[in-house]
Amino acid sequence: MDELRLKLAVQKSGRLTDPSLDMLGRCGLKLSRGKDQLMGFGENMPLDVLFVRDDDIPDLVQEDVCDLGLVGLNVLEEKRLELRERGHAARFQQIRTLDFGRCRLSLAVPEGVTFEGASSIRGKRIATTYPYLLQKYLRERDISADIVTLSGAVEIAPRLGRADMICDLVSTGSTLQANHLREVETVMESHAVIIRTPLALPPEKDEWVERLMMRIDGVQQVKESKYIMLHAPRSALPEIRRLLPGSESPTIIPLEGFPDKVAIHAVCRENVFWETLESLKKAGASALLVLPVEKMLA
Ligand code: PRP
Numbered sequence: 590m591d592e593l594r595l596k597l598a599v600q601k602s603g604r605l606t607d608p609s610l611d612m613l614g615r616c617g618l619k620l621s622r623g624k625d626q627l628m629g630f631g632e633n634m635p636l637d638v639l640f641v642r643d644d645d646i647p648d649l650v651q652e653d654v655c656d657l658g659l660v661g662l663n664v665l666e667e668k669r670l671e672l673r674e675r676g677h678a679a680r681f682q683q684i685r686t687l688d689f690g691r692c693r694l695s696l697a698v699p700e701g702v703t704f705e706g707a708s709s710i711r712g713k714r715i716a717t718t719y720p721y722l723l724q725k726y727l728r729e730r731d732i733s734a735d736i737v738t739l740s741g742a743v744e745i746a747p748r749l750g751r752a753d754m755i756c757d758l759v760s761t762g763s764t765l766q767a768n769h770l771r772e773v774e775t776v777m778e779s780h781a782v783i784i785r786t787p788l789a790l791p792p793e794k795d796e797w798v799e800r801l802m803m804r805i806d807g808v809q810q811v812k813e814s815k816y817i818m819l820h821a822p823r824s825a826l827p828e829i830r831r832l833l834p835g836s837e838s839p840t841i842i843p844l845e846g847f848p849d850k851v852a853i854h855a856v857c858r859e860n861v862f863w864e865t866l867e868s869l870k871k872a873g874a875s876a877l878l879v880l881p882v883e884k885m886l887a
């Protein structure tokens with residue numbers, strides 16, 4: 590394996606897999622990956638993607654098997670607590686917060702079971718793959734309960750009689766629904782993050798980490814951004830600037846033959862809704878055009 594190629598660990602199959610690959614694609618990465626292969630080879634960047642279980646990602650980065658990891662904050666926090674319990678400090682560094690993979694670690698009870706807060710948790714058996722986060726939650730509330738640590742398929746534990754309730758990730762809620770479970774309390778909110786090894790990397794690799802992070806920032810910025818163009822009377826400028834959502838400094842261009850009118854071009858860092866366009870029109874704007882932004886580099 591080429592020592593100067595970056596290695597990034599990504600979830601093999603799960604909630605984060607598709608959005609992670611989608612983001613990397615938007616960053617310009619072309620991956621060649623055979624069926625069931627554990628590694629994707631970056632054809633146009635010195636970057637390879639390792640497909641692994643998400644729970645293994647913090648260790649792979651800590652142990653310098655991978656330089657970077659893309660993982661849920663939930664997995665990361667669980668690992669931090671586990672390491673702390675064993676008297677170790679986490680060695681991975683969190684370098685980016687990503688705008689996908691939003692979910693929550695929640696308590697859920699079987700449908701039809703009443704839930705009245707702490708008193709309904711006390712003394713119960715709770716199945717989870719996140720024992721440290723659950724333990725922290727219980728301790729902070731001074732609740733004693735029986736944590737049943739499983740390695741997967743937590744949602745079927747109540748039906749199998751192994752637990753009274755579960756503590757698991759909820760994103761769309763379809764897993765809970767399919768298993769006749771009801772979400773009752775949030776233990777932690779989560780989203781995807783990028784971690785890196787604390788080790789100094791060779792300059793060639795470090796430069797690519799920087800370039801990739803800059804591209805990720807750009808990709809995240811443009812997601813909601815729009816480029817808007819319109820004509821307006823000069824006198825309406827202050828009102829129109831006020832109405833443009835999330836734009837700092839619009840470009841004002843004179844219109845040949847119309848001394849009282851200007852063209853305004855602006856990047857809006859928020860989506861532009863029909864309501865905004867209608868308000869702009871009311872303020873005097875015409876020839877409105879809204880375009881998606883593909884790439885942005887500050
Ligand atoms: C989590 C969780 C559920 C699912 C919930 O799995 O374990 O299976 O997501 O999502 P939903 O509310 O949209 O149905 P994840 O992909 O994080 O991987 P895991 O198997 O490692 O837990």
Ligand code: ZN
Nearest residue numbers: 642643644664
């Ligand atoms: Zn997992």
